[in-house]
Amino acid sequence: MKKLALACALALGLQAPSLAQWKPAGDRIKTEWGEKLDPANVLPEYPRPMMERKEWKNLNGLWDYAIRPCGEAEPKTYDGEILVPFAVESSLSGVGVHLEDSQELWYTRQFEVPAGWKGKRVLLHFGAVDWRAHVWVNNTSVGKHEGGYTPFCFDITDALQKGSNKLTVRVWDPTNNGPQPVGKQANRPQGIWYTAVSGIWQTVWLEPVNENHIASMKITPDIDLNRLRIEARTGEGEWKKGCRLEAEVYDNGKLVASGAAIRGEAIDITIPGEVKLWSPDTPFLYTLKVRLKQNSTETDAVDSYAAMRKFSSKRDANGVMRMQLNNRDLFQFGPLDQGWWPDGLYTAPTDEALIYDIQKTKDFGFNMIRKHVKVEPARWYAHCDRIGIIVWQDMPNGDKMHEWNQRDYFTGADLTRTPQSEAIYFKEWKEIMDYLYSYPCIGVWVPFNEGWGQFKTEETANLTKQYDGTRLVNAASGGNHYTCGDMLDIHSYPGPEPFLYDARRANVIGEYGGIGYVVKGHVWEADRNWGYIRFNTSKEVTDEYVKYAQELKKLALKGFTGAVYTQTSDVEIEVNGLMTYDRKVIKVDEKRIREINLEICNSLK
Structure with missing residues (x-):
């Protein structure tokens, strides 16, 4: 076994002692996948299933890292090793430190280009880096990128040399002190705001292509x-x-x-x-x-x-506007899925872990997932395509969220953003739609959530619909409501009790539930946990869930056409998940949950 580990290490260009020295940072709970993680074989799966080539090289693994004040030159010495692609704040990075907005995060490693790639153009891909990245190869600048949720690549051919090559990345990420989308990240986590995610958090890889090659594809079905x-x-x-x-x-x-x-x-x-x-x-x-x-x-x-499929909306025989799949009414029902992990934060420890949440959602009897203010790696959407789960895709909120959240949300008025903030929002939202356009599972675009950074709502909803007319647009899930987009979405906690209805659009309950239950030994913190309501046993939680589901079933027959339950798993001090944060405990009676969920999903068929 030792010889095999050494061979793996050398194949990745790493030293065996480095692999032996790596260990997760901190003492928080971990998933079983994180506990078994092999630093010599990190997320080895092909990262872009929508456009797959045979030849590629994975650059995940141990890199050198350093944290320095903004504006300084590349460090002459680095602080230690970081396991890419886990964010520097995460346990699985092996570092587990917070990056201040006055600091920059540096990465470096050596790599070699396979001999068989001679005569090819070499592309360097990043699945996602949060937020501003500047990349050098052999001390030659090869490109810059801003945006924390979408993939990007640079042609590095002209910067390469024979033998070993040096790759350097510099990242700046102000988290919620900046104008960029951040989702639930916070410099000071509390309540529904979680640990920040900075730097590389998806796979880094090389790919050889001919000069004349396919850079991107757009696939559109018409049933x-x-x-x-x-x-x-x-x-x-x-x-x-x-x-x-x-x-x-x-x-x-x-x-x-x-x-x-x-x-x-x-x-x-x-x-x-x-x-x-x-x-x-x-x-x-x-x-x-x-x-x-x-x-x-x-x-x-x-x-x-x-996939041949169609998302649309249409009035039923009773004049109720319904969401449809393939020209048939369908009640879309699923959990709020935040995509956070106690050990990897934004990054699932393994592909098996990434699949687990999706498959468990399907096992629970849901037919949809609302991906909440986060964008996932491409493989997550491919697994949804294969398993059969509709996705409502949120745009991550941003623009100094904690400053405006309590000031503007309850006024019912749109936020006034700076021109810089507006430009960043529209640029990144279009990039997200471009990135995910060809994945069949995406059924609904959600530009805003609960007034968090909501601005120019009608303009944004119309732009989204014009940019992609093949999906429905949920202009503001639980936010400030305007008569735009394809649906009215209200949030109601804990039970699904609608207080608005729009006869012109599809009506959905974009969030409800939040039934809290602390499972000792499986919580982020021992004594600071919360849910919208709290119970002490799995049976109590299940009974309350079924009670709400019965009410939802009545609402479906009365005119509602979709709903989102909060939530898939616990996240940090939120304990309202169907599973614990470490995914080791299912907190409800799965059989009862599945039965009632299937009834709701099939209620309009």
Whole structure:
């Protein structure tokens, strides 16, 4: 075993003593995946399942790190080692320290480019870095990026040298002292605000491509026309003479349709026969193979997938506006999923852990997840596609949230942001929509939550709908209400007791529940826990949950068409999860919860 560990370490360019010295920081509770984490094999799965190539190199693992005052040059000596891609504040980073807004976080490591990549362009990918990143290769600046939730990459070919190469990253993240989206992060965690997340928090990786390659794809299904549209952008930005894009659609390995286009035109492929529709009950995915050719020579090939599905809203026979999936009424019901981990914070310890929350949501009988003021790695959405879960995707809130939260939320008025803050919001919201556009599971965009940073609501809702007309828009979940978007969303705690109704739009209860229950030995803090209401046993929690669910079932028949229960798991001192924060205890009677949830999800069928 020791020889195997040493071999793994050397293959990653690490020293065996470093691996032996790494250990999680702090003494907080941990998940079973975090307890078993191998620092020599951190999140090894391919990070971009929507556009997969065969060759790539994972750069996750132990890097050197340093924290220095803003504006200083690269440190001559570093402070120690950090396990990438876990944020510096997290336990699994091995560091566990808070980054002040007057400080910058530095990373560095050595890497080699595989010999077989000779003659290729080499792309350096970051899944996500919070918030402002500046990247150097061999002391040559290769690019800068702002935005904490979306992937980015740089072509580093011209900065490479033979043999070992030095990669350096500098990060600045003011958390809630800045104008950028931060979600639930806080410099001083308390209540519903959690530990900050700074720096690299998703996979870092290398990829070889030809100069003429596919840079991104946009996949749009149309079940009314039995058509699948595929659009692509090349790495050069403009399509070269003689370029041709080809796509093939497979059903369980059998070729069922194909198409091609030139000069950057979209490929419209008609699916013959009886189209297999995607839904939570039948999450069927077609396999795609997409190739780029230049003068008949293949210059790129990627594997992908697509689903034939449609999200819309329509009045039912009684004149009630309902959300629909594939032109049929569907009550969308799921938990508020914050995506936090006691050991990794924003980053799940393993892919197995990432899957666990989604699969457990499905096991509970839900058909939807509201991803709350956070954006996940690409693999999370791919797992939702495969397992069959609809996703309501929030935009992470921001703009010095603690300063305006109590001042503006209860006034019913939109916040006035600075021009800088507005520009950052719209830039990052568009990037998030671009990033997630092709994932079939995304059914609803949620630009604002509870008035947190809510501004120019009607303009933002209209922009969102114009940017992506294939999804529904929930303009402000529980926030300041305007007659825009596709639904009215109210929050009601603890029970689902609506106080508003809009006959012109779909009506949903975007948050309710929050039933608290402390499971000793599985809490973030021993004596500072809270829920909207508190009980002392699993049976009491389950009984209260079922009571609320019965009320929700009545509301579904009266005219409501979706609901979100708070929440999937405990998070820090919030103890209102269906599971404990470490995911080691299911806090409810799963059989009873599943039965009533299925009744609600099927109530409009």
